[in-house]
Amino acid sequence: MDKKLIYIAGSSRTGSTLLDLLLNNHKWIISIGEMDRLPWFMSQASLTCSCGNDFNHCVFWRKVQSLGCEKLGVPPYTPLLIERSPSFREVSIGTISRLLYKALMIQPSKTIYHLANLSLFRPFQKAAQNCLFWNDIIREVTDCPVVVDSSKIAFRMKALYFADPKNIRIIHMIRDGRAVAASEIRRTQRPMKIAARRWYQAQKKIIFCLKGIPNGQIFRLHYEQFCSDPNSTLQELCDFVNIPYQENMLVLNKHGIHNVGGNPMRFRRGETDIKLDERWKQELGPEDLDTFNGIAGRLNRSFRYS
Numbered sequence: 001m002d003k004k005l006i007y008i009a010g011s012s013r014t015g016s017t018l019l020d021l022l023l024n025n026h027k028w029i030i031s032i033g034e035m036d037r038l039p040w041f042m043s044q045a046s047l048t049c050s051c052g053n054d055f056n057h058c059v060f061w062r063k064v065q066s067l068g069c070e071k072l073g074v075p076p077y078t079p080l081l082i083e084r085s086p087s088f089r090e091v092s093i094g095t096i097s098r099l100l101y102k103a104l105m106i107q108p109s110k111t112i113y114h115l116a117n118l119s120l121f122r123p124f125q126k127a128a129q130n131c132l133f134w135n136d137i138i139r140e141v142t143d144c145p146v147v148v149d150s151s152k153i154a155f156r157m158k159a160l161y162f163a164d165p166k167n168i169r170i171i172h173m174i175r176d177g178r179a180v181a182a183s184e185i186r187r188t189q190r191p192m193k194i195a196a197r198r199w200y201q202a203q204k205k206i207i208f209c210l211k212g213i214p215n216g217q218i219f220r221l222h223y224e225q226f227c228s229d230p231n232s233t234l235q236e237l238c239d240f241v242n243i244p245y246q247e248n249m250l251v252l253n254k255h256g257i258h259n260v261g262g263n264p265m266r267f268r269r270g271e272t273d274i275k276l277d278e279r280w281k282q283e284l285g286p287e288d289l290d291t292f293n294g295i296a297g298r299l300n301r302s303f304r305y306s
């Protein structure tokens, strides 16, 4: 089958780690997690790969680096994943150039994007090419034609679309914004005002960046529907990617995985149930709900949350 990149877009805490793990069960799919953060994770000794080893000693990422070195004809174990970084957030460029680049990502036209092929944006184009390079290496190491990148960031999604429009499929993960905000408050003790704005801005950026991407390449996945009936959702996703459904996809397996970042639940090997988390209904009081509605209620309702 043809190679493909599945890109999971959405705000944090929308169930992307759960989806990542279930997709990874398919014999043709390899999930790599939040690829945008890989170079940063590799440079932090205290952070570990989902397999439990630190990134520089993880067998999988070492194999990926080795094959990358071989392809480029450089000595083995050069920290290539840092030198040929697949991260857009680490591109070193001035604030104005970064803002201009984001404006270029929000507009829908591929033609305008290619016309704006200026040296100003070359570091970003290089990052996009690095992503394509590493995805091909990962396909070769795992023998899986479909790579899943769950970085979630809207601008990265659009940059990868512009770099290789034919092979990308987007899963836009949507969850009730009140649940996402409650999760953020629980985790960071931020006030609702901040949590609601962060959800609103993340979703708005995705909506803008999706413009120009053909509808047939976008799958809108509601977290609540996914957790209530994962079987049907995974079957629909397989149709969307044009691969046969496999029943073992439903098993929440947390062993031998090498995802970058994501929800800490990936380390809780004993938790294997797929559960709908609706704690927000007990946690948020009338004042929080009013604050959320004032900031993001309209957008939330547009996703069919009443």
Ligand SMILES: [Zn+2]
Residues within 6 Å of the ligand: 049, 050, 051, 052, 053, 058, 059, 060, 061, 257, 258, 259
């Ligand atoms: Zn690993």
